[in-house]
Amino acid sequence: MNMVQAVKSVLGNYFNFQGRASRSEFWWFSLANFILNLIIVFVHFFSPISGLVLNIIVSLGLIIPSLAVIVRRLHDVDKSGWNYLWALTGIGLIFPLLIWYTRAGTEGRNRFDPPLADGKPSWEDDADHEAEDETDDEDESV
Numbered sequence: 001m002n003m004v005q006a007v008k009s010v011l012g013n014y015f016n017f018q019g020r021a022s023r024s025e026f027w028w029f030s031l032a033n034f035i036l037n038l039i040i041v042f043v044h045f046f047s048p049i050s051g052l053v054l055n056i057i058v059s060l061g062l063i064i065p066s067l068a069v070i071v072r073r074l075h076d077v078d079k080s081g082w083n084y085l086w087a088l089t090g091i092g093l094i095f096p097l098l099i100w101y102t103r104a105g106t107e108g109r110n111r112f113d114p115p116l117a118d119g120k121p122s123w124e125d126d127a128d129h130e131a132e133d134e135t136d137d138e139d140e141s142v
Contacts, residue, residue, distance in 0.1 A: 018072075020072055023073075025073075076112075078112070
């Protein structure tokens, strides 16, 4: 995923706090947001009023998708979105959030994936398949 795809994906999931966001989606969007804020600082340097107005508009427009991609990123590492409240503490920005943001996502399905067609949560299906595999192995050894 590149920066353009990440920004399109995040803005396309504007109010979506469910599901998962990959590391690349999260970090490319974060970089785009950082670059946009540098541009706003540059505008503010030459025109304080215009820079302030632009900053308010952009901040209000991006706060929801920014929170949504953070929550989906935490879901990707199998953590609740409520863990973002660690950001309210000073140490929470470094540990554990930064570590969780940089970790690879959970392989396969996790508890934040959508339910399967039969209505069972996705993580229960994986456990059922593992149990079936074990019983098949036992049957073959008899």
